[in-house]
Amino acid sequence: MTDDLLQVSTEKVGDSATVLTVRGELDRDSMHILGAAADAALDAGATRLVLALGGLSFCDSSGLRLFVEMHKRAADRGAAxxxxxxxxxxxxxxxxxxxxxxxxxxxxxxxxxx
Structure with a gap:
């Protein structure tokens, strides 16, 4: 898999929510793209991080691990x-x-x- 198979767009909704719309394949080679977008949203103050995964066509165990890590990172910052x-x-x-x-x-x- 290659990085260009995963695309993430960011939309701030209201004062506290950020929606990351994910398209493509999430695996060990592309997970850093989503991880970086999530970290940027949390750093910008999002307290509700929403992953819109309707465009996610593939997710391996690396992607599942990333979801767990993102959940923990969000919780550590008082976000969900x-x-x-x-x-x-x-x-x-x-x-x-x-x-x-x-x-x-x-x-x-x-x-x-x-």
């Missing part, structure tokens, strides 16, 4: 991580490894924003 619009294959992977018990999953970005 929310995942929205998961494709069925990605949602199934998250549920099979029981990450749905740790991560907040939402059917839409609007639901995740609250």
């Amino acid at each position: 991580l929310h995942l929205a619009e998961l494709r069925p294959t990605v949602a199934t992977i998250i549920q099979v490894v029981n990450l749905d018990r740790m991560l907040a999953l939402h059917s839409t970005v609007q639901d995740a924003i609250g």
Whole structure:
């Protein structure tokens, strides 16, 4: 996999929410792109970080590990991580490894924003 297979766009919503829209493949070679975008949003003061994953076509164990790390980084800063619009294959992977018990999953970005 290559870096150009993952694209992340950032949108600030209101005073405290930031939506990262993810497109492409999330794996060990591209996870730094999403990690850097999440860190930048948290550094800018986001207290609700929403990952819009409807465009995520592939996620390996590195991506799952990144979700856990992002959840911890957000919590350490008093923020919350929310995942929205998961494709069925990605949602199934998250549920099979029981990450749905740790991560907040939402059917839409609007639901995740609250």
